[in-house]
Amino acid sequence: MTKTLIRGRLLAFLAEPHAVDDHASYVYEEDGAVLVEDRVIVASGAYARVALDAGGTEVVDHRPHLLLPGFIDAHAHFPQMQVIASFGAELLDWLNTYTFPAETKFSDPAHAARIAGCFLDEMARHGTTTAAVYCTVHPGSADAFFAEAQRRGMCMIAGKVMMDRNAPAALTDTAQSSYDDTKALIARWHGKGRLNYAITPRFAITSTPGQMEMAAALAAEHPDLHIQTHLSENHAEIAFSGELYPHCGDYTGIYVDYGLTGPKSLFGHCIHLSEREADVLAESGSVAVFCPTSNLFLGSGLFDYQRYRRRTRPLRIAAATDVGGGTNYSMLRTMDEGYKVIALNGEKLNPLASFWQITRGNAEALSLESRIGTLEAGSDADLVVLDARATPAMRLRMETVETLAEELFVLQTLGDDRAVVETYVAGSPMKQGL
Ligand code: GUN
Numbered sequence: 001m002t003k004t005l006i007r008g009r010l011l012a013f014l015a016e017p018h019a020v021d022d023h024a025s026y027v028y029e030e031d032g033a034v035l036v037e038d039r040v041i042v043a044s045g046a047y048a049r050v051a052l053d054a055g056g057t058e059v060v061d062h063r064p065h066l067l068l069p070g071f072i073d074a075h076a077h078f079p080q081m082q083v084i085a086s087f088g089a090e091l092l093d094w095l096n097t098y099t100f101p102a103e104t105k106f107s108d109p110a111h112a113a114r115i116a117g118c119f120l121d122e123m124a125r126h127g128t129t130t131a132a133v134y135c136t137v138h139p140g141s142a143d144a145f146f147a148e149a150q151r152r153g154m155c156m157i158a159g160k161v162m163m164d165r166n167a168p169a170a171l172t173d174t175a176q177s178s179y180d181d182t183k184a185l186i187a188r189w190h191g192k193g194r195l196n197y198a199i200t201p202r203f204a205i206t207s208t209p210g211q212m213e214m215a216a217a218l219a220a221e222h223p224d225l226h227i228q229t230h231l232s233e234n235h236a237e238i239a240f241s242g243e244l245y246p247h248c249g250d251y252t253g254i255y256v257d258y259g260l261t262g263p264k265s266l267f268g269h270c271i272h273l274s275e276r277e278a279d280v281l282a283e284s285g286s287v288a289v290f291c292p293t294s295n296l297f298l299g300s301g302l303f304d305y306q307r308y309r310r311r312t313r314p315l316r317i318a319a320a321t322d323v324g325g326g327t328n329y330s331m332l333r334t335m336d337e338g339y340k341v342i343a344l345n346g347e348k349l350n351p352l353a354s355f356w357q358i359t360r361g362n363a364e365a366l367s368l369e370s371r372i373g374t375l376e377a378g379s380d381a382d383l384v385v386l387d388a389r390a391t392p393a394m395r396l397r398m399e400t401v402e403t404l405a406e407e408l409f410v411l412q413t414l415g416d417d418r419a420v421v422e423t424y425v426a427g428s429p430m431k432q433g434l
């Protein structure tokens with residue numbers, strides 16, 4: 001069995017940090033190390049101690065760079081790589097004008113395989129080791145995505161979108177075929193290696209009540225599976241959903257009525273929720289996924305992160321790129337824009353909380369904290385190595401930095417893929433070879 005000792009300035013979170021001086025919320029070792037054996041972390045902590053267990057193991061020394069759990073992206077669309085940077089539309093027009101035409105190309109398995117490979121390489125280049133991903137309506141797009149993720153040993157959550165109306169004919173399934181195809185994909189991929197299937201009705205607008213019933217049946221038959229969909233992103237979308245489901249009270253009520261809320265349910269956006277809707281999501285343990293670059297790019301609105309966290313019944317929150325409504329693959333860029341969205345709501349997000357969110361926080365939101373998002377022994381060895389002096393501007397700014405929190409804020413504000421020195425997936429370096 002191969003062992004590797006990865007040395008660096010170790011940082012991992014234990015709990016959500018409530019302030020920049022919340023030192024109990026994280027573990028930091030100036031000279032730290034992670035010992036990896038057979039794809040899993042077997043020890044981590046001070047180098048001097050961990051090295052004792054390592055014997056004559058090969059050492060990869062990343063000092064003076066930071067070593068954290070790999071980043072986690074809780075919502076992205078791999079078929080939208082060529083949709084990023086499409087000009088001039090809000091959500092529904094953007095879907096019809098750019099996104100649906102791009103997604104029709106995924107009927108071709110060769111195209112699906114090529115883009116899935118590009119997407120996962122881009123994730124690794126940006127330090128992201130796990131993502132919750134939407135495929136297209138074509139079952140082959142999910143086969144391609146899972147096959148490429150399996151080849152790289154990556155922990156991924158994904159599903160074929162179910163959509164049987166309000167989309168081009170080439171992109172619609174039927175209630176029955178979406179059920180059958182999803183069942184077959186679950187059997188083929190869920191639980192294989194590090195792969196997780198997510199039941200993925202795209203959103204209420206593109207599913208008939210008949211298809212929502214099928215999604216409900218799938219959820220009831222597979223209560224351990226994730227469910228991912230979109231909710232309350234844009235005013236026109238909310239109004240149209242209300243017209244399509246007039247008996248459900250509000251947008252969240254649609255998903256409640258079809259049994260799609262719960263602790264494994266990931267709701268992209270959740271920008272314009274009423275208090276009632278936020279209560280329902282919180283009580284069911286559902287997750288609201290914050291996608292700042294997308295929300296700004298599409299002009300969808302400002303997710304009120306701190307209001308949701310501070311409620312009597314706090315919402316579970318994840319953070320995500322939402323490529324390709326989102327404009328960047330980087331979770332550093334995502335949290336930089338997230339900081340600005342939160343600032344526009346008159347609040348702040350401290351840098352420790354930001355890095356908690358994209359590591360352990362997202363792992364908890366995806367119910368995967370027993371495997372990822374930490375550096376504890378027994379976790380999968382998914383790691384990111386970060387250089388806060390990666391560019392001339394960062395180097396200059398770092399001359400005046402004195403604390404870890406300040407360094408993290410420089411990484412978030414000025415950093416991108418250039419600050420990611422290496423990304424380890426299950427103990428294997430994935431970036432330098434790309
Ligand atoms: N709502 C339904 N589908 C999508 C999508 O692909 N992107 C975004 N941002 N919102 C959606």
Ligand code: ZN
Nearest residue numbers: 075077268322
């Ligand atoms: Zn989305």
